[in-house]
Amino acid sequence: MAKNIVIITGASSGIGMEFALQIDAHLRKTDEIWLIARNRQKLKTLAGGLRNNIRVVAMDITVEAQIDRLRDMLREERCHIRMLVNSAGYGIIGDVAELKLQEQTGMIRLNCEALTAVTRCCLPYMSRGSRIIQMASSAAFVAQPGFAVYAASKAYVDSFSLALREELKGREIYVTSVCPGPVDTPFFAIAERHGNALSVKKLTLVTPEQVVSQALRDACLKRPRSVCSLPIQAFEALCKVLPHTLITATIRTLKG
């Protein structure tokens, strides 16, 4: 019989790790949870505290050969993927002309390309009732000067997720795009390497526990988007009614 599995990328830290903890605690009928990230040791430590069968899959998902490896593993195991969570991602704050090119293209490679590749690899093994949770961001709602590539990469994730959701409706596979504002995780250690986030943003900081429990609830209810916390829901609503040129100019002014 095919194994029922859950796959989580970015599981070694922050939101991905929290998904692993909450899924492990609440999801029944799962034979194995696959934890993906580059840092094997962190994954092993996390796995040690979980009660389900865990497979540690240490890989860099931006490397094509590693995606091939994932595809081979899925083919060999003939799994049924009940849930895929794509949480691996990073952002770096700074103007396009000032950040290193590799830091910027790296964001696109991980946040967009790798997320697409992992999703595509998993699709043949998903069926009626399966869920896909994609970590986008509230940065997807509007272009962000000083965080341009990251915001654009998350707009890609959100757009890709909403379109994929429609494509998969006939198969009864449901996709949820998760769009939180700032979350208290090690994300900012990388993001603020060259510049700080707007202090007004930090006022809306939420915990990974809040984001993940809301996201799992929304995915369970087959919702297209999960937006945790009132301030970010208000920001989402503003982005629907105000001209984006006005919002981006305001963001730039706040940056000083």
Ligand SMILES: NC(=O)c1ccc[n+]([C@@H]2O[C@H](COP(=O)([O-])OP(=O)(O)OC[C@H]3O[C@@H](n4cnc5c(N)ncnc54)[C@H](OP(=O)(O)O)[C@@H]3O)[C@@H](O)[C@H]2O)c1
């Ligand atoms: N924190 C926030 O404020 C915030 C807000 C909105 C959206 N998000 C999004 O939420 C997601 C999770 O962020 P987070 O806050 O949990 O950040 P985080 O704590 O820095 O976690 C990022 C995860 O991505 C993994 N990763 C990075 N590069 C990888 C690669 N090449 N291959 C495989 N795994 C890789 C990291 O593991 P290894 O280093 O072990 O590979 C880590 O597990 C991201 O997509 C982020 O853009 C975050």
